[in-house]
Amino acid sequence: MITVLLVDDEPVLLDIGRMFLEKIGEFKIHVAQSGEEAINKLHIGEYDAVVSDYEMPEMSGLLLLREVRTTWPDLPFILFTGRGREEIVIEALNSGADFYLQKGGDPKAQFTELAHKIKKAVSTRSASTKLKESEETFRQFFESAGEAIFILDHDRIVDSNQRGITLLGLDRETVIGIVPSEISTSVQPDGRSAKDLFELNIFRALSGEIPVFEWQFFRPDGTVIDTSVTMSQLVIHGRILLQAIVRDISVRKKEEKSRMLNEIRLEAMIGLYAIRDKNLKDITDFALESAVTITESQYGYLAFLTDDEHTMTLYSWSERTLNECVVSEKPISYQVKNTGLWGEAVRKRTAVITNEYSPNPSEIKELLPINIPFKRHMNVPVFNSGKIVMVAGVANKTEEYNDEDVRQLNLLMNGTWGIVRRKKTEEILQTKNFELAAAYEQIRITEEELKMSEGRYRGLVERSEDLIIMLNDQYMPIYISPSFYEMTGYDISKVLGKPLRLDLFSQDDQDKIARMQMEVCTGKPISHFEIQIKCKDGRYVTLDMRGVPIYHENQFNGIQIIGRDISAYKSVQKALMQKNHRLQLLSDLTRHDILNKLTTLGGFLDLVKDGDEYDKYISDTINQAQNAVDGIKYLIEFTRDYQSLGIRESEWINAGKAFDQAASQLNLNGITIDNQVSDIFVRTDPLFSRALYNLMENSLRHGEKVNNIKMSVRADGNSITLILEDNGVGVLPEEKLRIFEQGVGHNTGLGLFLVHEILTSTGLDISETGIPGEGARFEIQVPVGLYRIETKRS
Structure with missing residues (x-):
């Protein structure tokens, strides 16, 4: 039975409508003569539909429709009126009327149509209500499901229950419309990319399969969630969607991983024991690869420490480290105080975990001595009798390192150290045995060699x-070679083991021996000192003595002395000196006599020239004779200087003063002297001033227009160059290299030759570098070690 509220302001129409509808037998009719009365009845009764006239006083049918839709949005409402304007029909339908029926015509047919409309509206509203109830039931099941459920339109999420939102750690607005592969790990557990795996299972579900597969999401904080996904096809309102039921299996995965790691750890310990007899490198390499595996790391290293814990030697690197990084396979040693993060376990003497890496940690000087993409790091010290002997480090675990990682790495490395310690002890013993055997063999060989x-x-x-x-x-002789008897005639046995006989030496030599004894005590060797020993037959033997102190275990133990008989050499040297003295005396006497004769000859020539009359021929002859006299004098002076060259030792000469001294000996009428050299000392022959004099005299004699002579200095790297130059006519290019040769020149040809000999005899050199027409320029090169600069203060 359908209960209908019929509303009209005309009672007659209400009665007719009730009779027609109730006569059909499917309706129970209640009436109301106004909109207000209809609202009141709706509040107190239950109705399946409302049929209302349009035009009523106070509240029209449209106003009643709007009130009904506000309070009873699902109640069927039919507007039954005599008005048929199109705008009223549109407004009624837009306001929520289910049907619009116009009055007029055959009453029976009209009310039959009304009954049909009422039944249809009630049926439609009933189906809609059931659909809503069904959807609400589905939503309730959807939201209360024990697993996360996502509804997908192909590859995008269009709906999710609250467990799905919670699982992903995102807000609902972010989840709706997102592509799952965008919030998942790029590579999924089966090795496929997230995009490929998702597309494959969408295809399988749309093909009628129900694929089940593992999937990894990641939350905004970076946490990875392991899940199992069951995907199936879902049709809603004729629309094909996909339903993904997602089960969080992270706990199960962790348990499986823990179980697997425990098996790996057990295998590592068993494997470590199995290779205990292999070499140290194989043992440490195996232990390091096991450390990387059991801590789920990517890189690893192993280092040994010295006994003082000051130096770390990086001994072994994991295979991936060697493959991906530039690492020397040889052990590399570092001072612990200079190490970065990889030395922290030593400095803090405990395990150090770094899960959040900062690019510029204030307490870390450097991370690792290799270039790796560093994310996380952990290293542990291994102790032996309170000292750190080894450090093991691993890096870049996908998840954070924890105390369990520290415990497992400690267990493995302590087991490793036990094997390494035994191995090192065996290797040390083996090495010592080899060394001892080699030492015995070397001693035997040495003894034989010593005997030989x-x-x-x-x-x-x-x-x-x-x-x-x-x-x-x-200072008592404990060994004297047989040559002592040959030299002195003394019996060696009467001298050995007894104090030195100082009566065999002169007083000066006794003083030399005393000084020698004092110097030797300080470790200074004896170098070339001469002494004379009085022989048994009364003659003296001159010896050149050399010696070195002998030490045993840093204690002075005596002196070894070698003496060479130089008596014959001294006799020859004395004879040469006597002959040289006689030759020099003869040379001086000869020069003296020649000069006296030349002086007499010069005097006579001057007297002749002072006469009142003598013809031009005689004058020329006398001038030539005078020139010959001057030439002979110069040659005699040259022989004197050349004879002195090299006889006296080199000495430090002030170059500026030597220049001034040379200038003072010349006739410098109208000539300007410019001395720009001071505080420069040159180690050379004492005739250095004579060399400068010859250079200046050469300028005056051959410069023609010289009115200035200057001396300056130039630094040339470690050496210096003294420059003596004039402003005369200069030297022709073809003569520059020849002017220092003997016999070259316009006068005697010996002046510049002597200059060259004086300078080169002590390591100096000279060259002419002037420009013809602008003046002569002589450059004297003084190498390092042959000059010094002394300021007035010094």
Whole structure:
């Protein structure tokens, strides 16, 4: 039975409508004569539909429709009126009327149509209500499901229950419309990319399959969630969608991983024991690869420490580290104080975990001594009797390192150290045995060589013409070679083991021996000192003595002395000096006599020139004779200077003062002297001033227009160059290299030759570098070590 509220302001129409509808037998009719009365009845009763007239006082049918839709949005409403304007029909339908029926015509047919409309509206509204109830039931099931459920339109999420939102850790607005592969790990557990795996299972579900597969999401905080996804096809309102039921299996996965890691750890310990007899490198490499595996890391290293814990030697790297990074396979040693993060376990003497890496940590000087994409790091120290002996480090675990990782790495590395310690002890013992055997063999060989060497050297010493003496720390001779008897005639046995006989030496030589004893005590060797020993027959033998102190375990133990008889050499040297003295005396006397004769000849020539009359021929002859006299004088002076060259030792000469001294000996009428050299000292022959004099005299003699002579200095790297130059006519290019040769020149040809000899005899050099027409320029090169600069203060 359908209960209908019929509303009209005309009672007659209400009665007719009730009779027609109730006569059909499917309706129970209630009436109301106004909109207000209809609202009141709706509040107190239950109705399946409302049929209302349009035009009523106070509240029209449209106003009643709007009130009904506000409070009872699902109640069927039919507007039954005599008005048929199109705008009223549109407004009624837009306001929520289910049907619009116009009054007029055959009443029976009209009310039959009304009954049909009422039944249809009630049926439609009932289906809609059931659909809503069904959807609400589905939503309730959807939201209360124990697993996360996502509804997808192909590859995008269009709906999700609250468990799905919670699982992903995102807000609903973000989840709706997102592509799952965008919030998932790029590579999924089966090795496929997230995009490929998702597309494959969408295809399988749309083909009628119900695929089940593992999938990894990641939350905004980076946490990875392991899930199992069951995907199936879902049709809603004729629309084909996909339903994905997602089960969080992270706990199960962790348990499986823990179980697998425990098996790997057990295998690592068993494997470590199995290779205990292999070499140290194989053992450490195996332990390191096991450490990387059990901590789920990507990189690893192993380092040993010295006994003082100051130095770390990086001994082994994991295979991936060697493959991806530039790492030397040789052990690399570092001072612990200079290490970065990889030395923290030593400095803090405990395991160090770094899960959040900062690019510029204030307490870390450097991360690792290799270039790796560093994310996370952990290293542990291994102790032996309170000292750190080894450090193991791993890096870049996908998840954070934790205390369990520290515990497992400690267990593995302590087991490793036990094997390494035994291995090192065995290797040390083996090495010592080899070294001991080698040492015994070397001692045997050395003893044989010493015997052979002693025989050879004793033969050399016994046959040596030099005197060889060994003195003990009390300066008493404990060995004297046989040559001592040959030199002095004394019996060696009467001298050995007794204090030195100082009566065999002069007083000066006794003082030399005393000084020698004092110097030797300080470790200074004896170098070339001469002494004379009085022989048994009264003559003296001159010896050139050399010696070295002998030490044993840093204690002075005596002196070894070698003396060479230089008596014959001294006699020859004395004879040469006497002959040289006689030759020099003869040369001086000869020069003196020649100069006296030349002076007399010059005087006569001057007297002749002072006469009142003599013809031009005689004048020319006298001038030529005078020139010959001057030339002879110059040659005699040259022989004197050349004879002195090299006889006296080089000395430090002030170059500026030598220049001034040379200038003072010349006739410089109208000539300007410019001395720009001061504080420069040159180590050269004492005739250096004579060389400068010859250079200046050369300028005056051959410069023609010279009115300025200057001396300056130039630095040339480590050496210096003294420059003496004038402003005369200069030297022709073809003569520059020849002017220092003997006999070259317009006068005697010896002036510049002597200059060259004086300078080059002590390591200096000279060259002419002037420009013809602008003046002569002589450059004297002084190498390092042959000059010094002394300021007035110094």
